[in-house]
Amino acid sequence: MFKIFGLRVWIGAVAYLTVAVSLGLWGLSAALVQFDINFAVGAALIVSVVQLVIASLLLTPLWRKVWKKFPILNRLVFPDLSGVWDVEVCSNWPRLKKAILDKDIISPEPELEVNSLRAEVEQTWGHIHMRMWNPAATTPIRDSNTLIVEPIRGQRGRWPRLIYVFEQQNDQIADTDEQMFFGSVLLDVNPDGSEMSGCMWSNRSWQQGLNTGAAVRFTRPAEIELG
Numbered sequence: 373m374f375k376i377f378g379l380r381v382w383i384g385a386v387a388y389l390t391v392a393v394s395l396g397l398w399g400l401s402a403a404l405v406q407f408d409i410n411f412a413v414g415a416a417l418i419v420s421v422v423q424l425v426i427a428s429l430l431l432t433p434l435w436r437k438v439w440k441k442f443p444i445l446n447r448l449v450f451p452d453l454s455g456v457w458d459v460e461v462c463s464n465w466p467r468l469k470k471a472i473l474d475k476d477i478i479s480p481e482p483e484l485e486v487n488s489l490r491a492e493v494e495q496t497w498g499h500i501h502m503r504m505w506n507p508a509a510t511t512p513i514r515d516s517n518t519l520i521v522e523p524i525r526g527q528r529g530r531w532p533r534l535i536y537v538f539e540q541q542n543d544q545i546a547d548t549d550e551q552m553f554f555g556s557v558l559l560d561v562n563p564d565g566s567e568m569s570g571c572m573w574s575n576r577s578w579q580q581g582l583n584t585g586a587a588v589r590f591t592r593p594a595e596i597e598l599g
Contacts, residue, residue: 376450376525393422430497443564450523450532451565452495458593459489459504461572463586472581484587487511491590502536516540519554532561534568540576550577557588567591 377385428434439445439452446452466482489511491504500523504516518536526532537556555574562568568590575583 376523389422389426393419433496435497446565447526447563450525451561451563453493453500453534453561453565453568454495455493456593457491457493457568457590459491460589460591461487461489461586462588463487463584465584468582468584489513500534500536502538504538504540512542514541514543526561526563531563533570534559534561540574553577559588559590 429438436452436454462484463486464484466485470482487506487510488508489504490507491502494501500518500521502518502521504513506513516538518538521534521536524533524535535556535558537554539552539554542551542553553574553576555572555576557570557572559568559570568588570588572586572588573583574585577583
């Protein structure tokens with residue numbers, strides 16, 4: 373998640389933090405002398421405490437507690453997407469099948485194929501990973517995992533976005549299917565972290581011209597509490 377700020381922001385943050393700590397040490401020097409504390413020891417202690425606080429926020433789940441306490445951070449920084457999601461995928465496969473495989477059969481335009489999946493997101497300041505599966509086993513999908521995830525901050529009134537590339541493994545293999553394929557997803561993220569929606573594209577059976585696209589919507593299960 374650190375990527376959302378860019379290198380310039382992080383360099384600036386380190387520079388300002390260094391100046392702030394230096395000024396703080398200078399301001400506390402008199403107090404350290406008053407309490408008969410060696411300046412070097414006191415300075416090392418203060419710097420260690422600052423480093424511990426920053427490390428705790430960036431390297432542990434403590435940041436999620438802070439985000440829950442101050443929800444405005446979802447909008448100012450990036451939403452906390454960690455946890456389980458219900459996923460609805462509306463695939464164009466029935467229309468693609470009719471246009472290419474069943475083009476000689478006269479029939480009404482089929483509806484999009486709607487599948488209900490489940491996803492789990494693991495989000496830290498170092499990485500974001502998503503796994504998706506079908507708990508009802510009503511589709512060939514066995515497992516789907518992200519390879520690259522890129523969060524984008526919301527700017528100029530636009531919602532934040534999540535872009536990722538995934539690899540999917542299938543159990544059931546039909547003549548028009550593949551055991552493994554890749555895909556990409558672009559999602560608009562509700563700033564409160566309650567919903568994500570967008571589009572998916574894949575190279576599934578691309579050699580036969582059957583690679584699919586879909587509308588995707590992520591929502592939080594009602595019975596699952598964030599935290």
